[in-house]
Amino acid sequence: MITGNIITDFCLLILFLPLLAFAINIFFGKRLPRQGDWVSVGSVLITLILSLSLLMNMFMNWDANFSYEAQFSWIDLGAFKVELGFWVDNITIVMLAVVALISSMTHIFSLEYMKGDIRYSRYYAYLGLFTFSMNGIVLANNLVSLYIFWELVGVSSYLLIAHWFEKHSAADAGKKAFLTNRVGDIGFFIGIMLIFTAIGSFNFQDVFAGVSQGMISGTLLTLAGVGLFMGAVGKSSQFPLHIWLPDAMEGPTPVSALMHAATMVAAGVYLTVRLFPLFSPEALTIIAYVGGFTALFAATIAITQNDIKKVLAYSTVSQLGYMILAVGVGNYVAALFHLLTHAMFKACLFYGSGSVIHAMHHSLHELHDHDTDPQDMRNMGGFKTKMPITHWTMVISTLAISGVPLFSGFLSKDAILAGSLAFAQHHPQHFLLPVFGFGAAAITAFYMFRLIFMTFHGEPKLPKVFEGIHESPKVMTFPLMLLAGLSFFIFYTLPYFNPISDHGWFTELIKAGDSVAPGNPTAHEIYDGVHHAHYPAMALSLLVAGLGIGLSYLMYMKHKFSAENWARKMGFLYKLSLNKYFFDENYNRFLYQPLLKLSRAVAYLDWDLYDKYFINGFGRVTNLLSKITGRIDYDGLDQILVDGVGRSVRRLGKQLKQVQTGRLQNYMLFALVGLIIILVIQTI
């Protein structure tokens, strides 16, 4: 049994071990044997063990209300106090386990994938930094530490996306990720300020208590909620800040699996789950619409992408939209559940794509072909026989993401769809939300199978490259198999074995709390609604998933319909989707370029106009004035008046000089004459 201080120690170790690995690798990595990868792998494996023991402890306790807090004083100015600390409850423990698990798998997978990279130790160092920051988010018990680690995951994401910074596209993508996230963070920070100003504390519990006492309410509460949600929009890549995630695929694939699929982008969802009690009904509606729209919107882009990682990236955006939707309709346990299952199968899918890219890369390398894109699915096909493990694990994950029974995704997705359906039943005006959800489900099933069929089935498109394709080594397939295994329903429904009900340890140990914001339904009401909508939702979701898979099978396996024909027929829509609705172009044209132009204009105004003419103008005016006064002074005063006196004195002097003979005797004579004159005057 783990209690009290031991939990604190565990959390401290979980938090700081990866940071230690980061510090060691960044300073000494290159000089260590094997460039220090064992330091990172070792540290993250220890955190995995610690996290799993916390998880086991949770199972042994079986207490849905378990909660533990520890904090220390970070700032204390008298009135202004900030305390940072941990808040450990069942959600935290599950999240810690997810982060540690996926992070360990990534560390192991990278041993082979990144072998021979020029900045191998640097790469491992950054992974450590990321794991540290992510654990920090998970453990935070207050808004400040949440924000601190929030930004730190942003920076580790920046560093890892730009890992191959020699490529301009990678450097651009890193910067874009950081800046787009910062846009969201501004909203996040404004939300924090609104809440702190009203309540005077950053601690989650204090904040919830403050909200329930009505210290902040109405529009202000909605604004605060929307502000905090903006942070999630940025980090979880929701519309309209979704643009960075697909570009982030420039980073190494294991990084994409860890950060841009399983954990970091899920931090936004985690934030909304953590802060769920304070969202007002209006804020939740906004959240639901953003999430629902993103789910459908990103799915429609994923249909037409040809880059294997881009498909997965948009799929991630879409799945995150699902989770946000679930939070928005109040069913946040389902959001967390989907976060958990999604982390497993999406990481698996990314590792699978990494394995494929790795194989393509090696094959192309041996052919000395540096022009063919190793990530383009149009260059693949038929890899099933060459890479059986990768194929089967990816198929399992795809079944999971498509929502096929027996797999984990079915349970979590079903819960979300049921939630949105129940919400629409209560509020018929929001009928669009389930439409978004089911539409996205159908499209997801379609494009995910499209990916499988294009990559692993059919005829090889480039036979020569195909020859060189090999299954990846064990360090890469081990994580694949493990995560594919974790995509089966059984791990989430224990101790029960009902494959079509999500009832299990998760739903029993993680109970939804009531919202403290006025106007929201209680957790019980939400649960009831979801329960009633369960069967219709399941039937519908099975139907749409079947439709998507079937269509994909007919189109890409049986070639009953030609994808090219369809693309041509719907030329406009196809182009929109292929070009991601031209978001990047429009942001570039209407935001970045004007901003840069404005900045240049401001700089020009500042330096070339204001400083040069106005400030230097003072100098010039002074100069001119001084010239005028100088002229008056010299030509007038000095030359005429002052020098005039001088000149007249000199003239006088010249004349008087005659008297100065230099002869002593003359002077005496003058003196004598003077004396005589004085005497004469006196006598008169």
Add this chain to the structure above:
Amino acid sequence: MDNLNSYLFVSAVLFSLGLFGVITRRNGVAVLMGVELILNAANVNFLAFARFGGMNMAGHVYALFVIVLAAAEAAVALAIIINIFNNFKTINVDDVSELRQ
């Protein structure tokens, strides 16, 4: 004859002669001699006042001082004149003016 006025008269004549010498003479030595005359005119006055004016011994003492001073002055002045002669090969005071432009 034995009254103050006659002594003062002699002294005035001596003074005028000395002053005339100082003003008109070009020769340095002659100028010096003029100065001696002026000094001695003063001496005569001192002694006359000692005798008739009630200055008593103070007049004599001053006269002795003046004589000593005159001797010293003559010595210094002659040294200067010798130096001037060495530098300018003349003792004509008009020719040794360095101050004039």
Add this chain to the structure above:
Amino acid sequence: MNHLLSWIIWLPVIGMVVIALIPRDKTELIKQVAAAVSGIQLALALYLWRIFDAATGTFQFMERAEWIPSFNITYILGVDGLSLPMVILMALIGFLGVFVSWNINKAVKGYFSLFLLLNTGVMGVFLALDFFLFYIFWEVMLLPMYFLIGMWGGPQREYAAIKFFLYTLFGSVLILIAVLALYFTCGKTFDMLVLMETAPTALNGVLWWGMSAIKVIWVLLFIGFAIKVPVFPFHTWLPLAHVEAPTAISVILAGVLLKLGIYGILRINYTMLPDGVFWFAGALAVLGLINVIWGAMCALAQKDLKKLVAYSSVNHMGYALLGMAAVIAASEMNGDNLIGAQAGINGAVFQMFNHGTISAMLFILVGVIYDRAHHRDIEGFGGLASQMPIYTGFVAVAFFAGLGLPGFSGFVSEAMIFIGAFPVFKTIVIISTIGILLNAAYFLWAFQRIFFGPANEKYNDLPEINKRELFTLVPLAAITLILGVYPRPFLDMVSATLNVLIDQVVSLGGLASVM
């Protein structure tokens, strides 16, 4: 050590005399003497920190001596929580500055003499508690600066030096007028401690030319100090002076001299004219906002790295102004929000200190690359990350610290400022948060253009950063990092004093008397 403060101030002058006695060709010895003197000064400053009682908010280690009794001019020194961090900062930057200037080879003797004189001037301003003494040190600091920029600077050094000198002298004159105005209206004394007590009441209701005397003196002092900060629109001397000054002088200029302005406002305007604080706080916040946005926009457009860093100073000082304005949150009409006032003003002082360390780091780093590549054109680099990895690491640390990344001290102060100012200036704060986005934009964009992309063949042979440069950078980076992770050592040092300051402003000031 009875006269610790005097020692701290006058030690560099002693060093200057020693240097004056060394023959001009023994340059190594001159540098060593300068380093030793600054080192001892730093040790004294740290010792001062150790024995300083942070729990009381009053002046400590006071020194008082007759100077010119006929005009009531006294030699008064004292240190409190507001000046102590500035003294430590100056001692540190002064010490590191010697090593930054190690490569100076033109008129070494003159350079280091002036360098030490500058040190004395700045220390004097921070420690003087007599207005006359304060003003003298204020001017003493100007003069060496003029020569240091004008003789050891870049190609436009003479223009830059004269502009800097005249601009700041203009400010000094306004300060002098204000000082005399206070002298004659508040009982003919230059003693700041006395003025702090008498001025708030003595000036009540006094009208000059139909204007409140408080407003007149406030504005005079504010403009004088604002030029130093520099507050928009008095900021344009800064980029020029920074760009032309030699590296070490840019470091001191950005690291310490810019703080003098804010220090002056807090020390003088806030304590002696508390009514004016309420009258001017809104304008202060708006000016802060303009500084933030304007500085960031200008920085975004720069092609010269040093100019970019210079404009980033304008941007960063804007946050400090915003934080200072938050002091009025604690007044009754703003809801007695002591939390906001404390967060804001502590944040502002912390921001001053942080900007000192971060901008010093940035300027040293610019100097490092300029020494090697002989230009600072951002577009002219590219791919340096693979050629100079350690240097890149330090630039990354400095840039991330500059853009307010959590974990670095800049974040803590900026967050405190925003949180403190928010209750009073909601709109202004919300607009200025755009600044943190622009901050990130200009730093990251510059970083990408310099370090990312394919390696530039031209710079394959650039030597990596050397040990001396590392020695100057590591302490600064460590301070930024340590205070970012755990800011209490700093905040505990200043908070008592600033709480007294808030109390002074709020209890003595009110809007009624200046209306």
